Amino acid sequence: MGVPRVYCSCEICAEARTTGLNRRYRSSAMLEAAEGELLIDCGPEWRTQMELLDKRFISHVLITHAHFDHIAGLPEWADACRWLHKKGHVYAPEEVLQTLRRQFPWLENQLTYHDCGAGLDWGNWRIQPWKVCHGKxxxxxxxxxxxxxxxxxxxxxxxxxxxxxxxxxxxxFGLQLLILGTNYYEEHADKATRSVYDMIEALELLDETKPDRALFTHMSHGVDIRTDYKLPSMVTLAVTGMRLNLK
Structure with a gap:
C-alpha cells in the first residue's frame, strides 16, 4: 500500500508525511544497461517515479506478477504510448500475460506482450524467471x-x-546481490494469512543462500528507516531513488 497509508496515523506514517524519510512508493526497480532500460514492475506510482527520475518515457517493462501494486501503472504507461505514437513492450511468463489480458483487455492496443517464461536476453544479461510461493x-x-x-x-x-x-x-544460490521483499521486521500475523517474508525470516534465508549482499524492499509502515535493526553489514534497506552499481 505504500507509506504513508492514507488511513493511518502511526508514528512511521506521520514521519513519512513530514520529513519523508519513510515515504515509500510501490516496489519497482530499473536495470540500466548499454542496450537500454528495463523497468521491473509498473505500479500505481509509475508517473511519480518517472518524474523523480526525470524520465519522459520507458519502452520495456518486466512484470513479476499481476497484482495491483505491481501493474496498476500499465494503463497510464499505455496512454503515454498512445500520445507519443510509440509501442511499449511487456515481458512476463504467459500466465501473467493472460491475467493482464483479462484485467486490461485494451492494453495490447499500445503494448506488445512477450512471453519470457523460457528466459530473456537483455544485452549481456541472461534473465531467468521462476515461480515462487506468495503465501495467501x-x-x-x-x-x-x-x-x-x-x-x-x-x-x-x-x-x-x-x-x-x-x-x-x-x-x-551463488548471487552477488539478492533483492528481497520484507514487509516488516517481525510480522506477528498468523502465518496462514501472510504473503511476504519478514526480516527475521529473510535473515534465515540469507544464512542459507549466502549472497554477497542483500537489499530489503517491499517494506510496509511497520518498518522505520531511522531504526537500527542490527542487521548484518551486508544487508541494506531500500530507499526511494537508490542506485546500485552491479559490478
Missing part, C-alpha cells in the same frame, strides 16, 4: 540475472515471496 496471495515470479563475459555478475529480484521450497530457493 498465490504466486509471484522472481527473476535471476546473470552476466557473463569479462565482468560476470549474478543477482536476483524476489519482491513477493514466503515459505520457499528447496526448489524455489535453488536460483538464489
Amino acid at each position: 496471495n498465490g504466486f509471484s515470479y522472481a527473476y535471476r540475472f546473470d552476466r557473463t563475459g569479462a565482468s560476470p555478475y549474478s543477482w536476483a529480484y524476489c519482491s513477493d515471496a514466503i515459505n520457499l521450497t528447496d526448489k524455489e530457493k535453488a536460483p538464489l
Whole structure:
C-alpha cells in the first residue's frame, strides 16, 4: 500500500508525511544497461517515479506478477504510448500475460506482450524467471540475472515471496546481490494469512543462500528507516531513488 497509508496515523506514517524519510512508493526497480532500460514492475506510482527520475518515457517493462501494486501503472504507461505514437513492450511468463489480458483487455492496443517464461536476453544479461510461493496471495515470479563475459555478475529480484521450497530457493544460490521483499521486521500475523517474508525470516534465508549482499524492499509502515535493526553489514534497506552499481 505504500507509506504513508492514507488511513493511518502511526508514528512511521506521520514521519513519512513530514520529513519523508519513510515515504515509500510501490516496489519497482530499473536495470540500466548499454542496450537500454528495463523497468521491473509498473505500479500505481509509475508517473511519480518517472518524474523523480526525470524520465519522459520507458519502452520495456518486466512484470513479476499481476497484482495491483505491481501493474496498476500499465494503463497510464499505455496512454503515454498512445500520445507519443510509440509501442511499449511487456515481458512476463504467459500466465501473467493472460491475467493482464483479462484485467486490461485494451492494453495490447499500445503494448506488445512477450512471453519470457523460457528466459530473456537483455544485452549481456541472461534473465531467468521462476515461480515462487506468495503465501495467501498465490504466486509471484522472481527473476535471476546473470552476466557473463569479462565482468560476470549474478543477482536476483524476489519482491513477493514466503515459505520457499528447496526448489524455489535453488536460483538464489551463488548471487552477488539478492533483492528481497520484507514487509516488516517481525510480522506477528498468523502465518496462514501472510504473503511476504519478514526480516527475521529473510535473515534465515540469507544464512542459507549466502549472497554477497542483500537489499530489503517491499517494506510496509511497520518498518522505520531511522531504526537500527542490527542487521548484518551486508544487508541494506531500500530507499526511494537508490542506485546500485552491479559490478
